[in-house]
Amino acid sequence: MGVFFLNSSIGRKFVMSITGAALVLFLTFHSIMNIFVIISPEIYDSICHFLGANWYALIGTIGLALLVVIHIGFALMLTIQNRRARGKDAYQVTARPNGVDWASQNMFVLGVIILGFLCMHLYQFWSKMQLVELIGKINGEEIHVAGSVVVQHLFQSPVYCVLYIIWITALWFHLTHGIWSSMQTLGMSNNVWLPRIKCISEIYATIICLLFVAIPIYYLIVNLIS
Amino acid sequence: MEKSINITLKVWRQRGPKALGKFETYQLNNVSTDSSFLEMMDQLNEQLIADRKEPVVFDHDCREGICGMCSLYINGHPHGPDEDITTCQLHMRKFKDGDVITIEPWRSHGFPVIRDLMVDRSAFDKIIQAGGYVSVNTGGAPDANATPIAKPIADLAMDAASCIGCGACVAACKNGSAMLFVSAKVSQLALLPQGKVEAMARAKAMVAKMDELGFGNCTNTGACEAECPKNVSISNIARLNREFLSAKFKD
Numbered sequence: 001m002g003v004f005f006l007n008s009s010i011g012r013k014f015v016m017s018i019t020g021a022a023l024v025l026f027l028t029f030h031s032i033m034n035i036f037v038i039i040s041p042e043i044y045d046s047i048c049h050f051l052g053a054n055w056y057a058l059i060g061t062i063g064l065a066l067l068v069v070i071h072i073g074f075a076l077m078l079t080i081q082n083r084r085a086r087g088k089d090a091y092q093v094t095a096r097p098n099g100v101d102w103a104s105q106n107m108f109v110l111g112v113i114i115l116g117f118l119c120m121h122l123y124q125f126w127s128k129m130q131l132v133e134l135i136g137k138i139n140g141e142e143i144h145v146a147g148s149v150v151v152q153h154l155f156q157s158p159v160y161c162v163l164y165i166i167w168i169t170a171l172w173f174h175l176t177h178g179i180w181s182s183m184q185t186l187g188m189s190n191n192v193w194l195p196r197i198k199c200i201s202e203i204y205a206t207i208i209c210l211l212f213v214a215i216p217i218y219y220l221i222v223n224l225i226s
Numbered sequence: 227m228e229k230s231i232n233i234t235l236k237v238w239r240q241r242g243p244k245a246l247g248k249f250e251t252y253q254l255n256n257v258s259t260d261s262s263f264l265e266m267m268d269q270l271n272e273q274l275i276a277d278r279k280e281p282v283v284f285d286h287d288c289r290e291g292i293c294g295m296c297s298l299y300i301n302g303h304p305h306g307p308d309e310d311i312t313t314c315q316l317h318m319r320k321f322k323d324g325d326v327i328t329i330e331p332w333r334s335h336g337f338p339v340i341r342d343l344m345v346d347r348s349a350f351d352k353i354i355q356a357g358g359y360v361s362v363n364t365g366g367a368p369d370a371n372a373t374p375i376a377k378p379i380a381d382l383a384m385d386a387a388s389c390i391g392c393g394a395c396v397a398a399c400k401n402g403s404a405m406l407f408v409s410a411k412v413s414q415l416a417l418l419p420q421g422k423v424e425a426m427a428r429a430k431a432m433v434a435k436m437d438e439l440g441f442g443n444c445t446n447t448g449a450c451e452a453e454c455p456k457n458v459s460i461s462n463i464a465r466l467n468r469e470f471l472s473a474k475f476k477d
Contacts, residue, residue, distance in 0.1 A: 009403070009443040010433055010470045078443045085402035085442030087335045089247065092236075093328045095302030097398065097452035098309075104447040105400055181446040184460070187468025191382075191461045 010185075012074055017182035019071040024179055024208075026064055027171075031211035038218050041148035048147030053133035061130065072115065079108045103173040104181070110174040117167035124154055155219035164216040168209050175205035229259045231323040235270060237282055238330045243338050243346075249328075259319040263306060264289060264296065266318055283342040289314040291455065294390030297397070298343055299330040304394035304453045312392065312455045332397035335440045336404060347393050349439045350407060354391075356435035357428035358411045360420050373419050386413035388456040395450035395458075401442035406450035408436050409466035410458045416469055426473035433470050 004011040036044040051057040129145045136143035179201030189197050232255045240247030257266050264286050271281035287295035296313040300306040306316040337345040395406035415421030451460045
């Protein structure tokens, strides 16, 4: 049974959908925690401390990294196979039919954009927060980074605010297709539920992305006023 | 009102499966807007024969939209710009005087070109042979009311069975995936009590054959449903995913 994850098309799509859905769950928590940096920096810092150099946060981080690697690995494999299945001659004239979302045909490109910004994001935040605390722990020191200060410092630059807004927009496109697509792959839709899960996934993606994008927009406006 | 138009055709010409293909441009005058697209192709071929040139090879049979034989990728759409019809049901009144019409074959790894616009769709037959059937014991004909089927289920099965196997789904899919076809063929049987017996083996066998023949992985773009001449729904794909995954997890 095990190999069907690799050697059947539905199996490979199953892996994509499960890892994708798990990442959506992570994004949900991430976006809710983020919003506290505006509401109350104290609560935000205590969340940062809670998810710092602790064994459970570490296991979570490793699990998350694994999910990302599997999701990207399978995306690469599927994209290469699908390009081959398209045949050697490309169509000269192509048109996107009515009812086909732009995002659904550009998931790989969107994924690459998201990954690029993710590297920047990890360097700007993760390496200055959890990683610093981890290295400190290994050296026997107890370091607590005030997450809210790191965030406020970075978003003083309007360039980074705009970059993050672009990133979240790409993420929104990726999610609007990704969420319902994962449910479709798991076989959770029928004639009645297909339009419903499409609608739910758009709303869900919009809520997550609004929570994320609120932070750079907030700092952009605050810095403009002051 | 009958009217005639002059059009320019860009047609894909390819001598054989291994040969390099290219587009040829033809000018065709006096095409009646009442003629069907395939009648226009016939007119083109008559003109080519009169000019002592090779006629264009294309698939066609019943010319009433039920056999699934006609194909053609017209101006970026399988079966042309009109919706829910096959190429043979497409009429020249959908085009304007002076239009340039680009005609290409289905392009997919699973459907190699035989010649010009004709492609080899026997891969679909192989998928059907892998499991698209029901096994019934011979003997006296069963009583008509012996196996009751609820109307909504019968309707769903009938909708799935409306697939004519033309391959427009594969042609439209950016991944060259045959999932809409396979899911329709699995659904029309899996929904009915007669097909439930072999449902698991069927889903596994047909998906395995589909993968083996080099069709791509479905990414739920929905282009297949949008271009399907019979409007077969992608909810069939969800049903196939369900059937396949539950069969694999029971193993």
